[in-house]
Amino acid sequence: MSLELLDVTVRLGRGESRVTALSELTVSFAPAALTALVGPSGSGKSTLLAVAGALLRPDAGRVLLGGEDIAGLSPAEQARLRRERIGYVFQSGNLLSGLTALEQLLAAASVAGRSPRAVRARATELLSEVGLGHRLRHRADQMSGGERQRIALARALLLEPDVLLVDEPTAAVDRERAAGLVDLLAATTRRHGCVTVVATHDPVVVDAADHVVDMARLRTGADSPL
Numbered sequence: 001m002s003l004e005l006l007d008v009t010v011r012l013g014r015g016e017s018r019v020t021a022l023s024e025l026t027v028s029f030a031p032a033a034l035t036a037l038v039g040p041s042g043s044g045k046s047t048l049l050a051v052a053g054a055l056l057r058p059d060a061g062r063v064l065l066g067g068e069d070i071a072g073l074s075p076a077e078q079a080r081l082r083r084e085r086i087g088y089v090f091q092s093g094n095l096l097s098g099l100t101a102l103e104q105l106l107a108a109a110s111v112a113g114r115s116p117r118a119v120r121a122r123a124t125e126l127l128s129e130v131g132l133g134h135r136l137r138h139r140a141d142q143m144s145g146g147e148r149q150r151i152a153l154a155r156a157l158l159l160e161p162d163v164l165l166v167d168e169p170t171a172a173v174d175r176e177r178a179a180g181l182v183d184l185l186a187a188t189t190r191r192h193g194c195v196t197v198v199a200t201h202d203p204v205v206v207d208a209a210d211h212v213v214d215m216a217r218l219r220t221g222a223d224s225p226l
């Protein structure tokens with residue numbers, strides 16, 4: 001299932017601080033492929049992820065997931081789409097306070113309508129794969145930013161979404177860990193066939209990516225869409 005943004009414009013802020021974060025941007029992202037989204041700070045990478053994940057409604061343009069315009073859905077339909085088909089791994093982690101690493105994954109599975117018991121073994125395995133196998137029963141709110149983001153990554157991979165949106169997954173980890181996380185992301189993406197878009201400044205991610213989209217070139221029209 002492909003993901004396409006067609007002539008998308010997003011304006012953010014109010015009054016004098018109002019900026020056009022995305023201007024008539026057109027780009028498509030392939031399924032079963034990891035796309036690295038690169039570009040200078042402020043070029044709109046995070047904004048693109050928010051629009052692609054139906055967290056932000058564009059001022060103009062369409063966002064097609066498998067041919068359906070998700071920007072035009074009602075708020076309730078968008079909420080359902082976000083819950084069932086989109087995985088987010090943002091730097092804040094968006095975790096639930098008070099829960100352990102393992103409970104974060106089991107709770108997410110439960111909200112998505114899956115039996116926590118059925119996914120427990122896979123959840124444990126994924127937490128080990130992101131390097132947190134020894135901290136399954138530690139509270140996530142007592143972990144570092146990089147560790148919390150790795151929990152969010154394991155949680156997203158457990159739910160096997162159609163679209164996986166990841167913001168700077170390697171910013172808060174050491175180089176060796178970064179390579180391991182990117183390999184896991186790429187392998188899972190190819191296995192499950194999801195559209196994975198990773199906003200990054202990290203050459204490790206760019207080297208492992210199937211495609212690279214450069215925001216700076218898109219904005220000036222120098223890049224043709226994939």
Ligand SMILES: Nc1ncnc2c1ncn2[C@@H]1O[C@H](COP(=O)(O)OP(=O)(O)OP(=O)(O)O)[C@@H](O)[C@H]1O
Nearest residue numbers: 012013017019021040041042043044045046047048
């Ligand atoms: N809430 C907001 N209100 C006003 N302007 C905003 C808001 N959020 C972002 N912007 C602006 O929109 C533009 C795009 O920001 P965005 O965060 O998408 O860039 P980015 O490429 O992800 O940057 P970075 O690499 O630093 O994370 C920037 O000019 C930014 O200052």
